[in-house]
Amino acid sequence: MGASQSGRAHTFRDLADKTGFSIEQINNLHNRFTYLTQDEDTLRREHLENISDLALNPIRRQIIEAFFDKRNLGEKEKGSLQEIGFQEFVTVLSFFRPPKPRIADEEMRNIKKEKLRFLFNMHDTDNDGVITLDEYRRVVEELLSSYETIGAETAKAISDAAMLEVASVTVGQMGPDEFYEGITFEQFTQILRNLEIETKMNIHFWNLDTRTVQCGK
Amino acid sequence: MMKMLLLLLGCCGLVLSDQNQSAPRDQRVFPVLSINYDYVQMPFEVSLWILLASLMKLGFHLIPRLSTVVPESCLLIVVGLLVGGLIRVMGKRPPVLDSQLFFLCLLPPIILDAGYFLPLRPFTENAGSILTFAVLGTLWNTFFTGALLYICRPAALDLLPCLLFGSIVSAVDPVAVLAVFEEIHINELLHILVFGESLLNDAVTVVLYHLFEEFAHTGEVTAGDVFLGVVCFFVVALGGVLVGGVYGVLAAFTSRFTAHTRVIEPLFVFLYSYMAYLSAEVFHLSGIMALIACGVVMRPYVEANISHKSYTTIKYFLKMWSSVSETLIFIFLGVSTVAGPHAWNWTFVTITILLCLLSRVLGVVGLTFIINKYRMVKLSGKDQFIVAYGGLRGAIAFSLAFLLSNDDFPMKDMFLTAIITVIFFTVFVQGMTIRPLVDLLAVKKRKESKCSINEEIHTQFLEHLLAGIEGVCGHYGHHHWRDKLNRFNKRYIKRCLIGGERSQEPQLVSFYNKMELKQAMMLLESNSSSNLSTVTAAAPRQRSRKTLNISKEREEEIRKILRANLQKTRQRLRSYSRHTLMPDAEDDWSETRLKKQREEMERRMSHFLTVPAPPVRKLESGERLRSGSFFFSERVSAGDESIRRKPSVVKFSLEEKKPHRGPEHLLEEDEELIHHRP
Numbered sequence: 001m002g003a004s005q006s007g008r009a010h011t012f013r014d015l016a017d018k019t020g021f022s023i024e025q026i027n028n029l030h031n032r033f034t035y036l037t038q039d040e041d042t043l044r045r046e047h048l049e050n051i052s053d054l055a056l057n058p059i060r061r062q063i064i065e066a067f068f069d070k071r072n073l074g075e076k077e078k079g080s081l082q083e084i085g086f087q088e089f090v091t092v093l094s095f096f097r098p099p100k101p102r103i104a105d106e107e108m109r110n111i112k113k114e115k116l117r118f119l120f121n122m123h124d125t126d127n128d129g130v131i132t133l134d135e136y137r138r139v140v141e142e143l144l145s146s147y148e149t150i151g152a153e154t155a156k157a158i159s160d161a162a163m164l165e166v167a168s169v170t171v172g173q174m175g176p177d178e179f180y181e182g183i184t185f186e187q188f189t190q191i192l193r194n195l196e197i198e199t200k201m202n203i204h205f206w207n208l209d210t211r212t213v214q215c216g217k
Numbered sequence: 218m219m220k221m222l223l224l225l226l227g228c229c230g231l232v233l234s235d236q237n238q239s240a241p242r243d244q245r246v247f248p249v250l251s252i253n254y255d256y257v258q259m260p261f262e263v264s265l266w267i268l269l270a271s272l273m274k275l276g277f278h279l280i281p282r283l284s285t286v287v288p289e290s291c292l293l294i295v296v297g298l299l300v301g302g303l304i305r306v307m308g309k310r311p312p313v314l315d316s317q318l319f320f321l322c323l324l325p326p327i328i329l330d331a332g333y334f335l336p337l338r339p340f341t342e343n344a345g346s347i348l349t350f351a352v353l354g355t356l357w358n359t360f361f362t363g364a365l366l367y368i369c370r371p372a373a374l375d376l377l378p379c380l381l382f383g384s385i386v387s388a389v390d391p392v393a394v395l396a397v398f399e400e401i402h403i404n405e406l407l408h409i410l411v412f413g414e415s416l417l418n419d420a421v422t423v424v425l426y427h428l429f430e431e432f433a434h435t436g437e438v439t440a441g442d443v444f445l446g447v448v449c450f451f452v453v454a455l456g457g458v459l460v461g462g463v464y465g466v467l468a469a470f471t472s473r474f475t476a477h478t479r480v481i482e483p484l485f486v487f488l489y490s491y492m493a494y495l496s497a498e499v500f501h502l503s504g505i506m507a508l509i510a511c512g513v514v515m516r517p518y519v520e521a522n523i524s525h526k527s528y529t530t531i532k533y534f535l536k537m538w539s540s541v542s543e544t545l546i547f548i549f550l551g552v553s554t555v556a557g558p559h560a561w562n563w564t565f566v567t568i569t570i571l572l573c574l575l576s577r578v579l580g581v582v583g584l585t586f587i588i589n590k591y592r593m594v595k596l597s598g599k600d601q602f603i604v605a606y607g608g609l610r611g612a613i614a615f616s617l618a619f620l621l622s623n624d625d626f627p628m629k630d631m632f633l634t635a636i637i638t639v640i641f642f643t644v645f646v647q648g649m650t651i652r653p654l655v656d657l658l659a660v661k662k663r664k665e666s667k668c669s670i671n672e673e674i675h676t677q678f679l680e681h682l683l684a685g686i687e688g689v690c691g692h693y694g695h696h697h698w699r700d701k702l703n704r705f706n707k708r709y710i711k712r713c714l715i716g717g718e719r720s721q722e723p724q725l726v727s728f729y730n731k732m733e734l735k736q737a738m739m740l741l742e743s744n745s746s747s748n749l750s751t752v753t754a755a756a757p758r759q760r761s762r763k764t765l766n767i768s769k770e771r772e773e774e775i776r777k778i779l780r781a782n783l784q785k786t787r788q789r790l791r792s793y794s795r796h797t798l799m800p801d802a803e804d805d806w807s808e809t810r811l812k813k814q815r816e817e818m819e820r821r822m823s824h825f826l827t828v829p830a831p832p833v834r835k836l837e838s839g840e841r842l843r844s845g846s847f848f849f850s851e852r853v854s855a856g857d858e859s860i861r862r863k864p865s866v867v868k869f870s871l872e873e874k875k876p877h878r879g880p881e882h883l884l885e886e887d888e889e890l891i892h893h894r895p
Contacts, residue, residue: 032691053688053697056704059678063685096686101595119675122682143677144723158729162670191671194664199594200679203687204694 015087019094025205026090033086042083043067058146062122062139067092071121078127098202112198113189119197120188130182133163166191269300270544288648290396290547294641297551304552311556314549316616320498323546324613326538327392328505329490331416332512333535339409341699346588346596347410350604351417354580358387359425361576362569369568374628377433382632384425385618386573386639390611391415391505393640396543397609397648404661407600411607419505419613420454426617427501433625457503461510464493468511469518469714482527483534486519518714521727525734546612553615554637560630569635570642573610581605599658606651609643610636673728 012026021029036047048054048064057063066072068080072095073088081088095118099111123131123139137159144155163183170187183191254261273296277284283292304311340347363383367376374382394415398408428446432438468489475482490511497507520528581604589595596604618636621629655662684700687693 029690035691036689048689051688054685057681057685057688057700059681060685063682063689067689093686093690096683098593101589119678119682139678140674140725143674143681143725146723154726158670158674158725161729161733162674165669165671191669192675194669195672195675195679197679201683202593203683203690203692203696204593205690205692 011087015090019090020097020100021090021094021205028205029090029093030086033089042085043089044083056146058144059139059142062142065125066118066122069121071127072118096201096203097205099198108198115197115201116189116192117185119192119201120185130184131188132182133159136163136183266545266548267541270541270548273548274540274544284400286649288397288400288644288652290393290543291645291648293544293547294551294554294644297548297553298555299551300548301552301555305555311552312549313556314546314553314612314616314619316620319546319549319612319616320504321495323542324392325491325494325504325508326535326542327395328416328494328508329487329512330535330539331391331395331412332509333486333490333516333531335509335513336405336409337513339405340413342695343406343409343413346592347413347417349584349588350410350414350581352421354414354584355388355418355421355425357580357583358573358576359383361579362387362572365572366568377429377438378626378628381426381429381433381621381626382569382635384422384429385614385632386569386610386636387576388418388422388610388614389415389608390613391419392543392546392613393609393611393644393648394607396547397644397651398607401652401655402663403603403655404663406594407603407607407660408663410600410604416505416509420450420457420503422613422617423501423503424450424453430621430625453501453503454506456500457497457506458510460497460500460502461493461507461512462514464489464496464507465511465514466714468515469522472515472519472522473714475523479524479527482523483530486515486531487534489515518711521711521715550612550615550637550640554641557633557637558630559634560628561634562631565631566635566638570639573639573643577608578605581608599660602658603651603655603660606647606654609647610640611644612640615640670729670732673725677725 012023012030015021016023016026033043036051037043038047045064045068048067049060054060054063065080067089068082068084070077070079070081072092073081073084074091095115099108103111120131123135125135125138126132137156140159140162141152141155144158166183166187170190270293273293274289277289277292301311359380360383363376363380366383367374367379389411391412394411398412424446428449432442468485471485471489472482475485490508493507493511494504497504523531581601585596585601585604614636615633618629618632621632623629626632680696680700683696687697
């Protein structure tokens with residue numbers, strides 16, 4: 001047991017360097033990982049679907065998909081995996097780590113871009129680099145899915161208006177024969193510029209393990 | 218000047234009435250014109266003061282450069298000083314800011330305005346920091362100021378009066394903060410920190426004030442009394458919030474049934490809030506917290522229930538009353554300075570000012586050090602400076618000092634003088650210099666946010682995403698609890714408090730409806746026969762002008778149709794008399810008709826999109842819709858019955874290069890159109 005412990009500590013340290021978490025946070029996440037997978041080695045979609053807190057979330061499917069999306073795991077290929085290991089789990093969660101207090105503007109911009117890229121990948125389900133009207137419509141439908149009385153037309157209307165807004169803000173004047181294909185990543189960044197993603201898309205990584213209450217940093 | 222005129226009139230009245238009484242009965246001349254000033258004296262004077270205040274406010278904004286350099290509060294205090302001086306010159310005693318008038322009439326409108334329009338999201342996100350500053354910061358200020366005053370002994374005071382003075386002078390004042398911060402437009406975070414602190418520290422101030430006053434009266438303090446003081450704090454704060462919450466729920470519930478009596482809807486909002494304030498004051502609970510809680514609790518439900526006109530009414534009445542109140546408060550502060558008995562003590566005053574500044578700075582820095590450990594967005598040094606510098610004192614401190622009894626506190630005059638000096642210092646010096654300092658330090662200003670449906674969608678998306686990730690991590694954090702609260706709200710509370718089918722409307726849809734409504738109103742207001750624009754707010758106007766290359770007759774046709782449709786709406790926007798407002802045709806529609814109408818509306822919406830989507834509808838041959846076309850849509854949002862339009866959508870597309878196309882371009886479509894390349 002001793003050898004694997006030190007081996008594990010070593011991988012944890014590597015992970016900590018790579019993702020920016022502290023060793024203690026990695027430990028907590030590992031405990032959570034083993035709890036979710038019921039002590040197996042890899043995480044599958046069913047494990048995440050079993051989480052009760054996630055059951056009432058309207059965008060649960062997209063959240064689960066995001067964990068298995070190859071684009072979020074730093075790989076250049078597209079597509080999704082069937083199961084992930086602990087390393088990939090931590091990599092995906094590192095998108096939600098709050099940025100360190102004193103960092104340069106340049107790095108802050110990079111972090112913001114990474115987080116926006118994560119969001120973009122969540123919307124762009126067919127991996128073509130553009131969010132089309134259909135994909136956006138699906139996003140809005142999922143958001144409104146918890147309200148039974150809202151029909152599909154409302155979702156359509158809202159997503160249409162949203163696309164229209166993106167088109168008019170980013171592209172402006174269009175020639176007579178031009179189309180608006182969909183939202184590219186640059187346009188996505190532009191319209192969500194004011195949302196301050198780098199401060200909002202974060203969660204505190206304390207008290208992670210529900211079994212053992214710890215007050216890490 | 219006006220007072221002299223009044224005196225003149227009064228004298229005339231006296232003379233005339235004397236004459237009438239002294240003449241014998243049978244020779245009495247019928248008084249064609251008589252003056253009876255006493256009858257109207259009170260309301261007349263009140264109205265005169267308010268008129269004076271409003272004229273002053275008007276005057277400031279007419280002078281070009283003045284309002285940018287000097288904050289309004291300073292100017293108003295100066296006016297008050299002048300008026301007070303004038304009254305004194307005329308030989309009469311100037312009125313002092315009566316504490317009862319202040320606390321019962323002048324303060325509530327300002328607090329209600331602040332509470333009703335409190336931006337809830339930043340407030341809850343920073344609630345921990347705000348509470349820390351409000352409670353711990355005020356306690357620190359009080360004890361630091363009081364203890365050092367006692368130690369330095371500038372006026373040979375006992376500990377308790379020093380502590381009492383400390384508690385009065387250390388509370389940041391919401392009126393002053395609002396007056397100054399409104400004009401400098403700093404970013405939301407700092408604004409809510411300072412402003413939230415000024416609102417919530419009322420509970421602490423009330424408790425400390427009553428505590429020390431009671432102790433000074435009885436003369437001795439035991440440990441049990443201190444413990445009771447702590448308990449009292451919790452009772453005051455939580456009790457105030459509870460009272461406010463109860464009245465808020467009552468108001469929301471009442472608003473559910475006001476569909477047939479729209480005219481008095483605003484009155485319910487005002488009355489319930491004022492009752493909450495008064496009820497809290499009866500039990501010596503924190504009236505300010507009650508008022509804030511009432512406004513915050515009732516707002517989402519009331520806004521879902523009331524009509525658009527009532528919403529506008531509430532908004533403008535609150536702004537008007539709070540503006541008048543603020544003006545009057547500052548003017549009276551100036552007048553009271555001239556009036557009040559003063560006992561000037563150089564050392565006491567200077568030490569007070571120094572201690573106030575010092576304790577504020579130390580408190581803010583120390584507390585920020587602690588709370589930065591728990592915050593995700595840390596407060597930088599610049600932020601801390603603004604928070605410390607923005608701690609202005611105001612009329613609440615003055616009124617509290619004025620309420621002290623003269624027997625227990627023989628040094629009351631000295632206190633009053635010192636407090637007035639502190640208020641003047643903070644309002645004039647800090648108020649005037651904060652704006653250049655904000656510019657100098659390049660503090661982030663408030664962003665002018667247009668309502669963007671994309672941002673709204675993504676804000677909601679983020680909320681759910683973060684709640685989901687917290688669920689995956691097993692972490693019961695901020696987002697988790699907010700999610701739970703929202704769900705609880707949706708399932709149970711909204712059903713009770715929102716009438717009709719609005720209770721099931723998600724926030725995104727109501728946001729979208731409001732946005733559409735706003736754009737439609739903009740369209741109406743701008744003379745729409747020559748301005749044809751797309752549905753979104755950001756639509757560039759140039760597009761419409763560039764592609765409007767059509768013949769005169771077609772233009773006329775289009776204009777006629779637009780005008781016909783618009784006039785029907787215009788008619789409904791004319792102001793009605795109070796009685797014809799009631800049996801409004803729209804209000805008679807039953808719920809089901811409303812729902813059907815709304816669904817039909819949503820289907821008939823038209824949008825412009827040139828996104829290649831699987832063809833929903835094939836267009837008839839001969840019609841080619843190109844990217845240069847745009848639509849005019851009339852939309853109805855369910856929440857507003859005052860603007861109803863005919864359920865027809867007039868769409869027309871204009872070909873850029875083919876102006877000779879006939880009227881088949883004026884289409885009447887049933888569904889939304891997504892056009893594609895032919």
